[in-house]
Amino acid sequence: MEINYDNIKVIGFDADDTLWVNETYFRDAETEFANLLSQFETPNKIDQELFKMEMKNLPVYGYGVKGFVLSMVEMAIELSNGTVSNKVISKILDIGKGMINKDVELLDGVEEVLKKLSTKYKLIVATKGDLLDQERKLEKSGLLDYFHHIEVLSDKKEANYSKLLNHLDINPKEFLMIGNSLKSDILPLINIKSKAIHVPFHTTWAHEEVKLDANSNNQFHTLKTLKEIPQLLQC
Known part of the structure; x- marks a missing residue:
């Protein structure tokens, strides 16, 4: 599948089940x-x-x-x-x-990938959930220094992402989102003309499950692990 990432300047990461187990x-x-x-x-x-x-x-x-x-x-x-x-x-x-109060269990290769990507891109976290809980997990994770901005969204729909990108003065065509949920991390970004990479987690909440139409997955890559991302982006 040919998807060009050459114009990407900012990469957003989901947190739960993308950076760590949740x-x-x-x-x-x-x-x-x-x-x-x-x-x-x-x-x-x-x-x-x-x-x-x-x-x-x-x-x-x-x-x-x-x-x-x-x-x-x-x-x-x-x-x-x-x-x-x-x-x-x-x-x-x-x-x-x-x-x-659980310890934060990082997924395989997370810090290695962030270290590589942060040399070429600005990285942000765009996640949803309880603000205090997500801030606590980010602090425990030891990953805060890799990110230029942390945003805990009330929801992850097209309007939420558009508002965030506008607030941060990010051109949607220069933004790439990485996450485990098709519904929350991938399809809304495709719909606002950004790029997205799907890295599934082995367990998905029923609320996040969606059915794709035949052409949907021609617009984004699905990878088995975050560790494949630097090679895909030639980083």
Whole structure:
């Protein structure tokens, strides 16, 4: 596939599941939650209902661990018809605190790739989630010095990216986004005439899953690992 990156001046990176592990912890938390509520429903039903609750609450709480925990608490009350114990609610809160306090596990080759790319391009982070949590993870990651700008977006749609690029005075045609989510990191950028590289993570949140039309993936590269990026960009 011939895609020309010669005019790229700024590269944006998603954070969760692009720079470090994230979604795996949500899947583990969902399993813990289902075990806590096993007296009320089957694990599969609990998982389905929790996802519905998260979707209902997204406009209120936004993305991130805190909104996820509030959805678990609300789901526990609903599934138990209001009989869930304080002890279970406390354990749900502990699940969330455990997620927030996890060490940052960088994905393979991340720092090596950032070091190479930063000699040729300006690098930024464009991620979504809870501001405090993302700032905490970036601090723990040891990667802050590679980035000229950090932006935690409320969402990742065309308008959000256009506003960000305009604010930073970046020409969309000179911007490349790298991320694991087709829905959030790739397709919106293609739609605003930027470039994008898809590096899938082995686990994807159902909310981020999309179906591509036949011609979509002719407009971006999909790589197995970040370590392939410097060669692709001839860096």
